[in-house]
Amino acid sequence: MNPQETKPSVDEFQLDYLKERDFLSRHSFTSSLSFYFKSSGREITRRKTFYCLALLSCVLVVMTTAVAQSVVDNAPLIFLKQAQRTSGEIDVLIYSHKYPRNESFTEFGPEIQKLFGPDSPVRQEREILLNGTVIEQTNQLNIHADISYRYTQRINLIGGKENNSSCFEALKLEESGDYEGVYSPNIMKNCAYKEADLVLLNTARENEVGPGTIINPRIPAGSAIIDKSIAEMLGVRVGEQFLIQFFVDAHMEYIAEDNEEFFTAQTGCKPQDVSNIFIRFPVKVYQIWNNFASKLPDGGQTCALMEQETFYAHAVKYFPDRWSPILKNTTEFFKRKLADLNLTEYSNNVIVNHPHRMKVYTDPNLDTLRFTIEKFAEQAALALGVLPFEMRLDLLESLEPLKFAVLFLGILLNVIIMVLFGQSVMVIYNLLLVKVETKTFEMGVLRTLGLSQTGIIELIIVQTLIFVIPAICLGLLSSIPFLSIIGEFLKEKLHADIDATPSLQNIFYACLVGLLVPVVSSIAPLISASGQSLVSALDTVHSKATSVFIDIQSGSKKLPWVRITFSLLTITLGVAIYYLLPLSLLSFNVGLILSIFFWILLGMLLGLVLLSMNVQHLVERNIVRILFCFASDSFRNLVVKNLVTHKIRNQKTATMYALTLGFIILLVVGYSSIIDSLEIVNKQSVGAQIEITLGNACYNQPGNGDYLKIDKFLNSKNMSEVVDSFAWITCGLREVVRMNEFQAVEVTNIGRFYSENADIFGVTPNIFDVGLKEFYKPGIVNESSSYYPTEELYSIKGSQSGLVSEHFRVSLDLNLEPNSTYMLKFVNEDYQEAHEFRMIGSMRMAPGFEFQSDEVVNMLISIPTYMRLAGSAIKDYTELPMSRALIKLRQEDHQSAEAAIKKIVGFCNENGIHIETWNYYDLSDSLEQNDHAIQGIFATIQVISMILCLFSLITTMSTNIIEQSKEIAVLRAIGLEKGTIVRLYCAEAVVLVTASSILGAIIGGVVGWSMAEQGAIFTLLPIGFQFPTLPLILVFVIATVSGVLSSYYPAKRICNNQIAEIIRVLN
Secondary structure, three states: OHHHHOOOOOHHHHHHHHHHHHHHHHHHHHHHHHHHHHHHHHHHHHHHHHHHHHHHHHHHHHHHHHHHHHHHHHHHHHHHHHHHHOOOOOOOEEEEEEEEEEOOHHHOOOOHHHHOOOOOOOEEEOOOOOHHHHHOOOOOOOOOEEEEEEEEEEEEEEEOOOOOOOHHHHOOHHHHHHHHHHHHHHHHHHHHEEEEEEEEEOOOOOOHHOOOOOOOOOOOEEEEEEEEHHHHHHHOOOEEEEEEEOOOOHHHHHHHHHOHHHHHHHHHOOOHHOOOOOOEEEEEEEEOEEEEEEOOOOHHOOOOEEEHHHHHHHHHHHHOOOHHHHOOOOHHHHHHHHOOOOHOOOOOOOEEOOOOOHHOOEEEEHHHHHHHHHHHHHHHHHHHOOEEEEOOOOHHHHHHHHHHHHHHHHHHHHHHHHHHHHHHHHHHHHHHHHHHOOOHHHHHHHHHHOOOHHHHHHHHHHHHHHHHHHHHHHHHHHHHHHHHHHHHHHHHHOOOOOOOOHHHHHHHHHHHHHHHHHHHHHHHHHHHHOOHHHHHHHHOOOOOOOOOOOOOOOOOOOOOOOHHHHHHHHHHHHHHHHHHHHHHOOOOHHHHHHHHHHHHHHHHHHHHHHHHOHHHHEEEEEEEEHHHHOOOOOHHHHHHHHHHHHHHHHHHHHHHHHHHHHHHHHHHHHHHHHHHHHHHHHHHHHHHOOEEEEEOOOOOOOOOOOOHHHHHHHHHHHEEEEEEEEEEOOHHHHHHHHHHHHEEEEEOOOOOOOOEEEEEEEEEOHHHOOOOOHHHEEEOOOOOOOOHHHHHHHHHHHHEEEEEEHHHHHHHOOOOOOEEEEEEEEEEEOEEEEEEEEEEEEEEOOOEEOOOOOEEEEEEEEEHHHHHHHHHOOOOHHHHOOOEEEEEOOOHHHHHHHHHHHHHHHHHHHOOEEEEEEEHHHHHEEEEEEEEHHHHHHHHHHHOOOOOHHHHHHHHHHHHHHOOOOOOOHHHHOOOOOHHHHHHHHHHHHHHHHHHHHHEEEHHHHHHHHHHHHHHHHHHHOOOHHHHEEEEEEHHHHHHHHHHHHHHHHHHHHHOOHHHHHHHHHO
């Protein structure tokens, strides 16, 4: 941009504007509007750069508002996917009621028992199945829901063991037509088998209403989809066979009831006598999935899927006719009936999903979401009426630990919109102010031609609207492809669908912001334009760049706007703290609490930035001394003089730049806290690198000694290469004492007026040594002891002691003194059993246990104490109901974890032990997708924020040079070289950016640390503060380069003109 374009002469103005004298003299609405538009058109032609900057700024803020609001609306889906990994895409799970039956295989003799192998599941419960056809025909679930009917059963899968040829031969029996051969007892000797959940589903219906992955085409008859762990254990690939052992007595009993007269006549038995009858049949592998996490509840481990419609048609080919007296005369009858059975009418699982579930789950307030889903579940329960069923809301429970992170992200994104709005206001404010300051001469000429001060204001407003209206249209249009890109990105990472078109509500918000930005940013420039005298406007002799301002105020006429604004802000803050904060605390509205704290945090950020401007110049002087220590004194003095001269304008850019850096730190800390909370919630609940959970260990029955086999294996030489140590955790004591007819376990003080429910676990002494150290947060412990509190539980004192939560210790005012005791009570309807205990220590947090909750008291005790309290329920250590084992690896990497798990799973499968495994590194891989999604969103916002900041920087540096054109001409006239002048203004840009970076980084670090600490307090999780060094270095480099370039080109252009030409133009 050269001087002729920037500051036209008086002759040019007279030539351009005398043609408009008639319009100005008439001053009608039409003539004025015509003049304003023509004048604005000439302004755009002359100042293309400023117009483009203003247009792009407004486009960015409109586009960002539309996009960010759409992302805010869908932000909870990020956490929904995480929760669905363990709970499936299932809103309400209705499952059939079960009641126990006493039959066992012993009444059928040893021949039948050999068919099952060791520890096979035995059906000792009768299910009340749900008839989906009747439910729909009678409109029992008239709640506008997406419903799917399933039948699920725990079964045995049988396949090759170490490529044993005899097993693979047995699996080819179907080809030879030997249907009875599948029942050979030799199969259990030669093959491996594994417990798994078989899920029979209608794939067409599931694909239509969900949940989870679409299965297309449908599963063929005689085929199954299995997970990767089953395939590896059975040694099968796609297209190969394995055997399924499936109990059919539940369905046979219903068939017998429907045909009771015939059944009784043929067998002499009652329908309820049909029990423990199974089919063993071969199945081909159709597909192998890595997991069924979104399809099934409970994480979907060790599952197989088969088609409902074709299941029995294939299975009854292998129907047994000699294992039960009941089948002697009814084999063909049952085969025919089972083959024709519609399993929708005999389901034990009904999946009920909200018809608008994505819309429901985008609510960031989990309390509101819980109310909606629970209301929906109540409607389903009312619709089913008196049918015996049970109901689970697993997805809601999985979202509960993430509720603060969901609120945190939603509020943070709303704050982002406000900050971007403020940045856009600053950019356009700078542009308009520069326009007013650099066009004072032109405005003076217009006023001499008859244009009033009101007309000047109207002209500025029209020029503003000329870029605002196109900017709103372009911003809304550009948001569509941008939303499409974000939508595809989130769909790939999170399988979340975001509409590429902004909603009407978001369009309204974007238009409102687009209009508010120029309105707010025009206030100060309009005041400046209206308050300028005609003499000052036409003064071309004195330089407009000055660091000294004289402001004469009349107290009777001018309102104290600064005091009024400050008063309004303090009143707003007072209302927020005095009224809204107590209201949110009393109603426990966590969303409102976090919103208040966030706005206070943002106010703290802005206040610190404004406060730092008082030391900005001092920091700049020191930076000049450090960076240009090898330059001449005159050069350093010129740089300092320029900084002083441009102090007021530079201060606006410095404020915006420091605010941007602080804001970027806030963003990085914000999304780091979100990712950390996701990871910590999962890691802390497990507490170790690897967790093994024993299946069916905690079902009101003694343990079967499986843990001893695993314990021996983990201590073996084979495992010592990868496993460093391991620890055991029992089932909760209340599960065990129910065998002694106690209904509850409570802890209370000696006076028994304070009581809470308790979960009491027996642990091995090394539990904290094996667990992840980051979650070991003791409250009060014996500081003089070198042992962990769990190790002290195995001392004499520890035999009568427990390790309790810090919340419980404070509630009962316990300490480590011998006389500080509490009571442990086992309660039933008739009597109570009480035990006096001492506190060995307290915990704020512990790996693998939830000590933060104030709803249930977690207490840890030694294994011997656990057995003593269990009484007759546990006779010796072989009956200990061990729930899980935590494993510490010698090498902390993914490969070691996979190797250890593969060995453990292989051993357990060979010994018929059902386990589920948890791998910390698999969780890290899963969270990496969420990390990428959130990081992608926030990185985009950082880029937009930085672009707005750079626009302001470019405007400021360019204007500084244009205003000092006369000074540049004088410096050239006294002999200063062109290169030196260019370096002078580039140095000013470097100093300004460096000083702002230092102040912004310090302020952002303080505010970011405060936000991380606030997050840790709210979530009760050890969320740390990570200073974003790399992003800040990148931002600093980009800003420095941009500042240098924005100074270099204008200075170079002016310096390339002749001195006389520059002076002539300026005068």
